[in-house]
Amino acid sequence: MPQTTNRAIDLDQALEQYDSKFRFVLLASNRAEQLVRGARPKVEGVSKKPTRVAMEELKGGLVPWAYGAAPAPEVPEGAEGTGPGSDGAGTASS
DSSP states (O other): OOOOOHHHHHHHHHHTTSSOHHHHHHHHHHHHHHHHTTOOOSSOSSOSSHHHHHHHHHHTTOSOOOOOOOOOOOOOTTOTTOSTTOOOTTOOOO
16 A cells, blocks of 8 residues: 655645646646746745746645636527527528
């Protein structure tokens, strides 16, 4: 049976702040890219690797993020101008 390390426990605790592992990895990769391009780390002495630094910053809640605006609802094709309140444009007359 594999032993759990402190890093695994720390990572599990960090993931409780996010809605999914995917979100955590996505945010960490974006932050690591910023660090590679020259952004200053928000934590000191953790590691020299940008991915580790980014993960530590996320675990500490030092990287702000938001979901963003909700996407606009999609309109099905052919439904334009045929709903209630439309002027009837686009319909064939008999």
